[in-house]
Amino acid sequence: MTLTLNRPELIRNGNFINGQWQNGLQNEQYPISNPATDLLFAQATNSTADDAKLAADAAYSAFENWRHQPAKTRSQCLLRWHQLILDNTEDLARILSFEQGKPLIEARGEVTYGASYIDWFASEALRTYGDIIPNVVQGKKLMVVKEPVGVVAAITPWNFPLAMIARKIAPALAAGCTVIAKPAEDTPLTALALVVLAEEAGLPAGVLNIVTSSRDRVSDVVGAWLTDSRVRKITFTGSTAVGKILARESAATLKHLSLELGGNAPFIVFEDADLDAAVEGLVVAKFRNGGQTCVCPNRIFVHDRVYDAFAEKLVARVSSLKVGPWDQEDSQIGPMINDRAIDKIQRHVQDALQHGATLLTGGTRIQNAMATGPNYFAPTVLTNANQNMQLAHDETFGPIAPLFRFNTEEEVINAANDTPFGLAGYFYSNDIKRVWRVSDKMQTGIVGINEGAIASETAPFGGVKESGYGREGSRYGLDDYMDTKYLCQGNLD
Ligand SMILES: NC(=O)c1ccc[n+]([C@@H]2O[C@H](COP(=O)([O-])OP(=O)(O)OC[C@H]3O[C@@H](n4cnc5c(N)ncnc54)[C@H](O)[C@@H]3O)[C@@H](O)[C@H]2O)c1
Numbered sequence: 275m276t277l278t279l280n281r282p283e284l285i286r287n288g289n290f291i292n293g294q295w296q297n298g299l300q301n302e303q304y305p306i307s308n309p310a311t312d313l314l315f316a317q318a319t320n321s322t323a324d325d326a327k328l329a330a331d332a333a334y335s336a337f338e339n340w341r342h343q344p345a346k347t348r349s350q351c352l353l354r355w356h357q358l359i360l361d362n363t364e365d366l367a368r369i370l371s372f373e374q375g376k377p378l379i380e381a382r383g384e385v386t387y388g389a390s391y392i393d394w395f396a397s398e399a400l401r402t403y404g405d406i407i408p409n410v411v412q413g414k415k416l417m418v419v420k421e422p423v424g425v426v427a428a429i430t431p432w433n434f435p436l437a438m439i440a441r442k443i444a445p446a447l448a449a450g451c452t453v454i455a456k457p458a459e460d461t462p463l464t465a466l467a468l469v470v471l472a473e474e475a476g477l478p479a480g481v482l483n484i485v486t487s488s489r490d491r492v493s494d495v496v497g498a499w500l501t502d503s504r505v506r507k508i509t510f511t512g513s514t515a516v517g518k519i520l521a522r523e524s525a526a527t528l529k530h531l532s533l534e535l536g537g538n539a540p541f542i543v544f545e546d547a548d549l550d551a552a553v554e555g556l557v558v559a560k561f562r563n564g565g566q567t568c569v570c571p572n573r574i575f576v577h578d579r580v581y582d583a584f585a586e587k588l589v590a591r592v593s594s595l596k597v598g599p600w601d602q603e604d605s606q607i608g609p610m611i612n613d614r615a616i617d618k619i620q621r622h623v624q625d626a627l628q629h630g631a632t633l634l635t636g637g638t639r640i641q642n643a644m645a646t647g648p649n650y651f652a653p654t655v656l657t658n659a660n661q662n663m664q665l666a667h668d669e670t671f672g673p674i675a676p677l678f679r680f681n682t683e684e685e686v687i688n689a690a691n692d693t694p695f696g697l698a699g700y701f702y703s704n705d706i707k708r709v710w711r712v713s714d715k716m717q718t719g720i721v722g723i724n725e726g727a728i729a730s731e732t733a734p735f736g737g738v739k740e741s742g743y744g745r746e747g748s749r750y751g752l753d754d755y756m757d758t759k760y761l762c763q764g765n766l767d
């Protein structure tokens with residue numbers, strides 16, 4: 275299993291600060307391993323707080339010039355970057371798959387999806403309109419202008435190493451902010467390759483900066499930004515636990531916060547649902563990225579009347595999913611990101627079985643001619659799931675589909691909402707009155723109605739409750755990176 279690229283120079287192991295690729299000040303590196311084999315295949319810079327400060331210095335110095343560029347200039351930079359990403363899709367997808375594990379076909383899709391945010395915000399950059407307020411007082415003119423918040427620190431997860439960072443950098447640059455980014459320690463190479471292309475797109479020095487670090491250095495690196503008053507916003511995608519740390523530690527300098535956090539998505543199949551459509555929608559939502567997705571269904575509620583028929587259809591479909599390495603064109607589920615992740619999945623399955631679940635398919639790690647490493651887990655369907663199980667309350671983040679049984683709409687809505695999280699929720703029903711009732715009552719930021727594929731750059735992505743706040747994408751996405759300034763001009767008579 276080797277990583278061959280048309281452009282090997284896309285693989286970088288330095289930081290990019292103030293327009294320069296550079297080693298960390300301590301000149302230390304940390305190893306990157308391939309999830310399929312657990313073998314080390316690359317290194318990345320192990321930065322320190324001093325490296326983080328250098329990046330903040332560069333972004334702060336570049337801000338005034340970047341914010342005063344014509345919006346068209348910022349837009350054209352983003353469009354050039356977008357085109358370079360599309361031109362290098364295959365290399366970016368191979369780097370992404372090699373370090374994160376997802377099948378190549380999914381990685382290609384992620385490149386296109388991430389690039390769509392850059393294209394979208396290249397246009398939104400031209401629409402940061404203000405207002406002229408009709409004056410109610412003689413001799414005064416009241417106006418509103420939108421202004422970029424300033425230096426933005428972007429911290430991203432490993433599960434979508436390109437899309438998540440593109441979804442943050444694009445609106446920030448479009449708004450006129452400058453960016454300091456830290457990708458997840460497991461998957462830095464994809465983000466670094468993106469920055470190579472941003473440099474080729476002609477972004478001015480200091481506008482986009484990226485530093486990498488191992489997990490044990492993260493608090494130092496991000497901590498330097500949290501206490502730096504020049505950093506005006508933190509945009510974070512990751513676990514709720516870390517999101518709470520960032521919210522607490524950025525309070526001292528009252529930074530803007532966008533938090534895209536964990537989920538515990540319900541997926542409800544009502545008795546009037548199209549069962550074949552519901553099975554397909556569940557497979558798309560649940561097993562994308564091997565279930566390592568913040569919006570993937572974590573609890574599947576099936577009405578008693580259709581429970582057995584749905585379970586039978588689902589098992590037939592799940593059993594046919596191909597588990598294999600990233601570079602096998604017919605792989606549909608790759609390895610989990612690391613041993614910690616697969617251990618958690620194993621714990622959830624064991625706990626469910628101990629609390630009364632029945633295993634219909636999967637349930638264990640697998641190793642075979644296709645799945646040759648230690649981090650592959652069989653796509654799994656469990657029935658008789660109940661609220662006493664860990665997987666009912668914690669995000670499994672793996673290819674596990676536990677089926678819960680219900681009888682009434684009221685009962686299932688209460689169960690679906692019985693979680694501190696509120697990112698995505700899904701339901702299948704052909705009863706139009708029920709569609710409006712359930713959409714209204716579901717306590718999530720995103721609702722899939724007879725649909726399992728909800729991602730789009732044109733839609734506002736984000737959660738409620740402990741899944742965070744702020745929205746990414748859509749015409750609302752720029753708001754998170756802009757301040758509203760009110761101008762009042764008097765003595766005009
Ligand atoms: N809402 C969304 O859009 C979304 C998208 C993807 C993933 N997620 C969530 O992310 C989680 C999985 O991703 P993960 O394991 O990378 O999450 P994580 O929270 O462990 O890490 C995310 C990022 O935060 C950094 N980090 C870790 N500890 C930190 C600390 N103490 N201070 C500052 N930064 C720190 C990591 O280095 C990484 O870059 C899941 O809960 C998933 O639901 C949410």
Ligand SMILES: O=C[C@H](O)CS(=O)(=O)O
Binds near residue numbers: 433567568728735
């Ligand atoms: O894991 C979380 C991602 O935001 C999922 S999506 O690709 O945006 O749907």
